[in-house]
Amino acid sequence: MGPGPISAYPSVLRAMSAPLVGQYDPFMTATMAETQDLYRRVWATENDATLLIDGTSRAGIEAALVSLIRPGDRVLVPVFGRFGHLLAEIAERALAEVHTIEVPWGQVFPVSAIREAVARVRPHVLALVQGDTSTTMNQPLEEIGEICRAHGVLFYTDATASLGGNDFEMDAWGVDAATAGLQKCLGGPSGSAPITLSERAVEVIRSRARVEAGIREESDPDAADFVRSNYFDLGMILDYWGPRRLNHHTEATSMLYAARECARVLLNEGRAAVIARHRLHGEAMLAGVGGLGLGVFGDLAHKMHNVVAVEIPDGVPGEAVRSTLLADFGIEIGTSFGPLHGRVWRIGTMGYNARTDAVLQTLAALESVLRRFGASVPAGGGVAAAEDVYAATDAPGGD
Template sequence: MTGFAPLTPPPRLLMGPGPINCYPRVLSAMSTQLVGQYDPVMTGYMNETMALYRTLFNTKNQQTMLIDGTSRAGIEAVLVSAIEPGDKVLVPIFGRFGHLLAEIAERADAEVHTIEVPWGEVFKPEQIEAAIKKVQPKLLAIVQGDTSTTMFQPLEDIGAICEANDVLFYCDATASVGGNPLEVDKWKLDAVSVGLQKCLGGPSGSAPITMSQKFVDVVRTRHHVEAGIRDAHHESARGPKIRSNYFDLGMIMDYWGDERLNHHTEAATMLYCARECAILHLEEGQQNVIARHKVAGDAMLAGVQALGLTPFGDLANKMSNVVGVVIPDGVHGEQVREDLLLRFNIEIGTSFGPLKGKIWRIGTMGYNARQDAVLHTLQSLETVLRKQGMSLPAGAGVDAALAVYSGAMNV
């Protein structure tokens, strides 16, 4: 069949909540030739990737690896591998992705309990502690940064609460990892899953995860088995089978481990990509990357405020890498997004649920957490809003953002 042109997507600047434009070195890594999945070069790359993500996650967990699939694949692998039918799971919900965790846990036949705060807020540790004492769950599943609301849930005190109550502590940190602090061991997290397509500067399609030994033991055994009858690492030693072959973390650990037991064919191109994302992050330095995201986020926030726009939610608990902007009365929010996309090649996001059509979400993450991207977005947004009849202080958004960058350079 002929007549299909080569891929030539327009040069979009992706300034939404993700995905974002990839780092050029990540794109180059993805064009690298393949080798066989058991070639010592390939298994060496796998080992390097595990080590890189241990450092990125700030953990000593041996079981740190990639799940082949989008960030949702990582979430599903963690939850379906740990949950048995009837297990109690507690999900604190402060945005769309808390609902996702609850749904996946329900599909694993957990007894799911939820607590909620209004979108735009986060939980206090005592709220979570009270719910844990009431529900007595096997597992707490929470999102660190929820892009639907732009809120960032503090985790520092929750691990100790879970430990004191013998609760597994799982976090989806897809939207926050890289651009915000994440201390897996220090905060006593038992399992974390993330994606590449936000602050890590890669494409969607690979989900790095890490698991504590406590979490690994739960996955490995599922039910207690009479001592000495079977090897607990053997499939027949488990209780009710995990309801997925592809997402069975016990089998995936054996594939990534020294045994190299065949489970799937590793997505080599995505492994190259995930490896390069981690290398770039660590070469720049974790604290430097977090600081870069904070400056970009602060500049974008200052810029939209200087234009007279209202940011959404509790600003004391927002992610550094995305800001919610309340759509002004009389402004056609989708027309603004369309004009930015088709006239300026800039993509910003809308939102979901109770915020659908009420806020825009503007991201500053990964490769796009840089001054020129922030300034171009603010100037273009001002132009589009003027086109809709808004009276705005000329250049105020760009000036405010420049002031933030100037202040950061002088620190």
């Protein structure tokens, strides 16, 4: 019940046990094509360039940024949590000229601040996290794509923590590149990174000089223009997933099966229904920690549906509470880092764990452990507050 990774859907774990096949087996190529189509629906896009990067969600981020950025390109990164700093670091490693703007942790950027920064910096790429689990904040994106188009800027967003549990409209919002991971709202294991690219982004990627064979001499005047990573070169990966099926790497078969099943679970339930389920159980958990008399960090108007940052009460040993929850109840909640280290626990309600029994059991266990460490909390207050949320909604509380 932390900020991710979380418990995978049982059907995803079953899918991973299917027999392995090679990347040129007709079943493999058909499965890759099916998975691409499923993720177009997950992302709400018509992008032909929708596929998977074999690796964790960070692999998807790095593939997008190193493939879109040339050395010396200006990149603007609005930072409102730990993962904005990560985007800036990766862009710097791609030899970009990185510009950052920041707001305090627990807040998001007003559109006006991003508009002003884009007009001032004139970046090649705007790289912006949607949901940052370090702060639990969900940055509004609806107006950002229009700002970027008006200034000829490519708009990339990291939706690792938000996709599947919060609204995301790739095409309607004018996003050019987006990446995610399976291990949060999509309800799978870490190790596969869904990615989708607009035609504008693909055009930039295709324009990059690549080493098709052999080694480029350092004296070559175009040497600075090719992608410095082989594994994360999206130009090559697009050819691997596209009709040419040019060999690039050995496909991670079991992760492909997992990613496909994550998408199938979401689409069978319905995108809107899954987002509503995350909203419901997130609201129940939020009410429940409030019912225990615990404070919550951040601007709640912009909190993600799927994780809440709970302020650790004075005098309560935060790490000892986490360890006891895990040892005695089999429940893991998250710690935090940066300016929030030692100040909050992060409790997730996402994917398979966005369900009533998981919420109520976590709140009951947390109450028990808090009492054990001397905290004065209302008896049954967490469970009762969460049950009030469930009782007030017509949405099903269980699965």
